Amino acid sequence: MQFPRNTPKGPRLSARHLSKAFETGSGQFLALHDISLDIHAGDFLAIVGKSGSGKSTLVNLLTGLDAVSGGDIWSSANGGTVITDLNQESLARWRGLEIGVVFQFFQLLPSLTVLENTMLPMDYCNAFPRGERRERAMAILERLGIAEQAEKLPFDMSGGQQQRAAIARALANEPGIIVADEPTGNLDSSTTHEVMDLFAAQREAGKAVVMVTHERDLSSYFTRTIELTDGAITAELGDVT
Template identity: 50%
Template sequence: MIEKWLPWLAVSELPRPKPEAPAVELKAVRKVYLTGAGEFVALKGIDLQVGTGEFVAVVGKSGNGKSTLINMITGIDRPSAGEVWVAGTPVHTLTENQIAVWRGCTVGVVFQFFQLLPTLTVLENVMLPMDFCNVYRPAERPERALELLALVGVESQADKVPASLSGGQQQRVAIARSLANDPPLLVADEPTGNLDPRTAAAVIELFRELAGGGKTILMVTHDEDLACRCNRIVTVAEGRILAGEGDV
């Protein structure tokens, strides 16, 4: 699959993933930040497994390590100790260049504030990851982007700029963009934080449908009602996962 997506990158430049590995596996992951007041331990030996097709809510109070945990999984940050495996790839061993390539074809990220480029149309925003990673032929990209916009129910907005859409529509576009390169893993950081309850529920239902189709989804949320609609809830407290919640 990598050969099809990234012809300009030798396959040998990325480690071969382990077959039949969990979608996400963290082994004794520890993260320490140096501050003016000394060391701050954000993660304290996290062990976690997430199976393919699971829809997992990551919950906990602010400052307890949820975002740090997500940053480990997406390769945005590196562990101080321990191992991070995603779809059988040892993310903790990758170089910065390898991580950029790996993330582009493996992980879709959905943010609370959408982060759509305001000067591009909705269609162009969804095509952008394909352009960056050289995924699909250029002539195929508009059609795929339209298919993804149809999947999330906003294909009629394809030629508009993001500012002309409602918050719920913009979040649906952001989800379509996260799916552009058909990643096996979606990571959503408070994706419903700026949405009304009805729209938030619709986004969660869309995630449930994607998980039913085989996508693995990790979602950070403060909303307990929405978290209860996931397959599993993982609670992070003071840099640790509460006992019994880390195993599949």
């Protein structure tokens, strides 16, 4: 399968002819079919579509959280890697270093403080010297405006603060791509725009941001939008070069 050359202007992540099938009681259900796309540095890509169109399934494949049924995904990391060929250990390390995942319901570990949650990816991937991790985590929390919450447990914080903490955790290893699945679905409109501004700042810093959303009124933030219908890309808007 042909993938882009690994050049400074090339994509960070490329998917070619992805499909995903699930076995159900009534037979096989094809959730995605023949999905191909490239994700570049500086992209703010929105994935839109009705419920059940395959949006979350697609981001689960792009992040390696779920296995493809067909097709391949290529990452520019380490000189170019077909991540669909990696074993689970290598895949988890790739994801920990190259992808920052932000979940709709935050998924912060409730028994850890905000600071400890932020340090967790650094500890897991051993990406930075142990003596530097706390300082790095505090710097990220400061950047996101929640440094004063560092020693709190997640349930002691508001929804907006928890989402900022989830973003901080996603940024811990300075990944090139941030993937967020409905990150504003549980936030009020004011906090939604604050969170979107945080994502926009990451895009402006040269990262790629991929976001699943139902909220059409956020379109001004996005550089590209793809629409899924019944597991296939049916429309694409924006700069796709």
